[in-house]
Amino acid sequence: MKFGVLQFPGSCDDADALAAARMVGDAELLWHGERDLRASDAIIVPGGFSYGDYLRAGAIARFSPVMESVISFAHDGGLVLGICNGFQVLCEAQLLPGALLGNANRRFTCRQLELLVVNPDTPFTRVCATEPRSAGKRLSIPAKHASGRFYADERTLDELDAEGQVVLRYAPGNNFNGSLRDIAGVCNEQRNVFGLMPHPEHAVDELLGGSSDGLCILGSMAQALEGALA
Amino acid sequence: MRARVLIRPKAGILDPQGVAVERALPALGFDGVANVHVGRLVELDVPDPAQLEPMCERLLANPLVEDYEIQLLDHA
Numbered sequence: 001m002k003f004g005v006l007q008f009p010g011s012c013d014d015a016d017a018l019a020a021a022r023m024v025g026d027a028e029l030l031w032h033g034e035r036d037l038r039a040s041d042a043i044i045v046p047g048g049f050s051y052g053d054y055l056r057a058g059a060i061a062r063f064s065p066v067m068e069s070v071i072s073f074a075h076d077g078g079l080v081l082g083i084c085n086g087f088q089v090l091c092e093a094q095l096l097p098g099a100l101l102g103n104a105n106r107r108f109t110c111r112q113l114e115l116l117v118v119n120p121d122t123p124f125t126r127v128c129a130t131e132p133r134s135a136g137k138r139l140s141i142p143a144k145h146a147s148g149r150f151y152a153d154e155r156t157l158d159e160l161d162a163e164g165q166v167v168l169r170y171a172p173g174n175n176f177n178g179s180l181r182d183i184a185g186v187c188n189e190q191r192n193v194f195g196l197m198p199h200p201e202h203a204v205d206e207l208l209g210g211s212s213d214g215l216c217i218l219g220s221m222a223q224a225l226e227g228a229l230a
Numbered sequence: 231m232r233a234r235v236l237i238r239p240k241a242g243i244l245d246p247q248g249v250a251v252e253r254a255l256p257a258l259g260f261d262g263v264a265n266v267h268v269g270r271l272v273e274l275d276v277p278d279p280a281q282l283e284p285m286c287e288r289l290l291a292n293p294l295v296e297d298y299e300i301q302l303l304d305h306a
Contacts, residue, residue, distance in 0.1 A: 055270075056292055063289070092292070099295045101239075106246040151243060151295060178244065 001225040003027040003218075004040030006070070006086070008061050013047035013083065013201060020201035023215060024222040032064040041225045042079040043070050045086030047145075047199060057100065057147050058088035067093060079123055079221055080193045084145055087185075087195030095193045096186055097160065098152035103145070104178025110144035112209065113198055114171035115184050119164045122187055123224035124194040128216035138171060139213040141198040148197040150179035150186070157181055163189060168196055231279050232303040237291045238269035269296075 003021035007014045007029045014029060021027035021044060030037060032050075037043065050061035061067065067089070074080045074095050082090035090096045103109060117137055120129035128139065152160065157180060160166050168185035175182045177197070185196030200214030239245045247268035255263045272290055276282060282300045291298040 055289070059289060059292070099292055101243070101295060102246045104244060104246060106250050149244070153294075 001025045001041040001222060002039065003042050003044055003221075004030045004037050005044045005046055006030050006032065006066055007046075008032040008048065008050035008064065010050045010052050011046050011048035011085070013085075013199065016199075017044045017046040017083065017201040020204045020214065020218055023204055024218045025225075030066055032061070032066045035065045035069045037066075037069050037073060042081070042221050043073060044201075045070070045080065045082040045089050046201070047084030047086060050085055050089060053085075053147075056088075056092070057085060058090075058092040061085075061089045062092040071095065074188075074193050077190065077192050079225065081124065081217070081221065082193075082195035083199055083201060084143075084148070084197055087197055088147065090193060090195045096188055096195045097156050097165075098150055098183075098186065100147050100197070101149040101151050102147050103149055103176065105176055108144070108146040109176050110142065111176070112140060112142045112211070113174045113184075115139045115141055115174070115198060116169045116171050117167070118169050119167045119187075121164070122167055122191050122194065122220075124187065124217050124220050125167060127220040127223055128213075139168070139200075139203075139216070140211040141200055141203045141214050142209060143177075143198040145177070145197055148177040148179065150177075150183040150197070152180065157183075160186060165189065167194060168198075231276055233274055233276055233279060233282055234301040234303055235272040235274070235282065235286060235290055236269060236299040236301070237272065237286075238297050238299075239267055240295055240297055243295055 169182040187194040200217040203211045203214035248266040252266035
């Protein structure tokens with residue numbers, strides 16, 4: 001199975017996402033100006049500052065040629081993972097609910113975080129539940145962003161909770177950006193599009209940062225696809 | 231037609247930029263300032279003013295979290 005990793009002008013985590021994806025499958029970069037997803041089985045919208053974050057983070061990237069294809073791919077049920085700026089792009093594209101606003105602490109913050117896996121029954125988290133070390137309940141993954149405060153109106157938040165669309169929450173004491181209901185990652189109603197602010201692709205090797213907990217997210221996607229392709 | 235679009239964070243949503251400015255002003259001796267909010271200003275020439283609202287809805291603002299106000303300016 002093959003991951004397609006989008007590359008916008010201003011992306012900076014595309015190389016790490018590509019390297020992480022290659023630990024669980026094939027992967028190649030997809031340039032923002034192209035419409036062809038090159039037969040990718042899953043898409044990763046990586047972190048960075050697409051189009052300089054001009055206007056609002058993700059606002060311009062959302063209308064790029066490659067995103068037109070990604071939106072169709074998602075509507076057809078394809079797996080799409082948005083990380084950090086990628087999460088912002090997916091919200092702007094209305095593939096995911098809500099919006100990501102400036103951090104409540106008013107700072108660009110980079111730190112290792114503890115996350116709670118709230119819904120282990122998604123194509124993005126099933127393998128996490130089999131991790132022996134944490135029993136899949138807690139993941140140690142870094143975040144680095146200035147605009148990661150998840151916001152949605154109360155009715156939407158209630159729906160997300162009721163439908164199991166809240167996939168990850170910041171563990172107590174870890175919600176530095178002020179996200180409502182401690183939400184770190186959400187999926188769509190159909191469970192095939194998932195966005196999160198922390199960076200699983202930066203937590204794939206214990207030599208670098210002390211945690212490989214991020215691998216279970218990519219591993220879950222690979223397993224879901226191999227099951228589907230088999 | 232020259233137009234100006236004012237984009238503001240919706241009332242009730244935490245505005246960290248506004249908070250930062252509000253906290254900076256007393257240090258300069260400007261006491262008693264309250265309810266500071268920071269938004270964006272977009273000025274543009276458009277062939278048809280009817281385009282402005284869809285532009286705001288689709289790109290210039292995020293209606294989920296921002297309010298926008300369109301002002302049409304006279305030709306100078």
